[in-house]
Amino acid sequence: MNSPARLKPSRTVDEITGSRRLRRMRKADWSRRLVQENHLTVNDLIWPIFLVDGEDRREEVAAMPGVFRLSVDLAVKEAERAAKLGIPALATFPNVDLALRDRTGSEILNPDNLINRATRAIKAAVPEIGIITDAALDPFTSHGHDGILDGGIIVNDETVDQVAAAAVLQAAAGSDIIAPSDMMDGRIGAIRDALDAAGFQDVAIMSYATKFSSAFYGPYREAIGTQGLLKGDKKTYYIDHANSDEAVRETEQDLAEGADMIMVKPGLPYLDIVRRLKDEFQMPTFAYQVSGEYAMIEAASANGWLDGEKAMLESLLAFKRAGCDGILTYFAPRVAEMLKG
């Protein structure tokens, strides 16, 4: 019989590899640590947190076990914890009272809206932590879209005006980085102009340069309460997930308009985009490990189908390997605890 095991190879492994045996450096923990190329540290973490009105309120997001909507007082406590853990920055996302949502998302222009109140409270209590705010309309609109809806169309330019005005209010509340997630054309330049005109030259912009139309945002929509509201999809403004050149064009434009940092979203299924953008632009590059990615790891882990902790760490290190300078991740406090201990 011609069993493969019995075939005599014509060359030895040393002949085949030229004695370059790559397993040599993998033989022990110490040698693996010595040649490890990428590392995850607490400095790589941005923690997205969800906000809700009220006091002493802490509601778990059903599709995101371990993730909570927090009233501002509790968000301040979590910010204190994050700062103690060494997490550099938080990104806040509000679940706005339904009564305050309307067709144009006008509540985003309230200087005392949930985001701005949270920013002020956190900055007052924990000035050393960075605050990143999203100047996007979706938590504020009655239809869950990221723009002003007019005759069935998400109108670009009116949305940009409103987002730029909201960015100034967020900066005035103490936000350090404005991170607009809506993908309207021209928003980065408009926000930069508006911030500069208002004297906020030092407030940075992290562009959601490449936000793809994706099924992985599902649990987030539950978290901010837009899942029942959203009609249709966001394909007229988010990037088609079939495209990669388009992501380069979007990023080029946002950088030309004044973005200080760029972000890719979702994360893990889009590492090719991360690598491409890092190679092309050499800018501070981030990825958002979104709600659906978190939920997948958590669900599989809860079922005993994979080791959740290991999968979490592996996924985060993969972002570093792909070229990320940092990751927005709901795992941030858990990872920070682990890295500390």
Ligand SMILES: NCC(=O)CCC(=O)O
């Ligand atoms: N503007 C922020 C998001 O859309 C987050 C999406 C997610 O975590 O699924």
Ligand SMILES: [Mg+2]
């Ligand atoms: Mg763009």
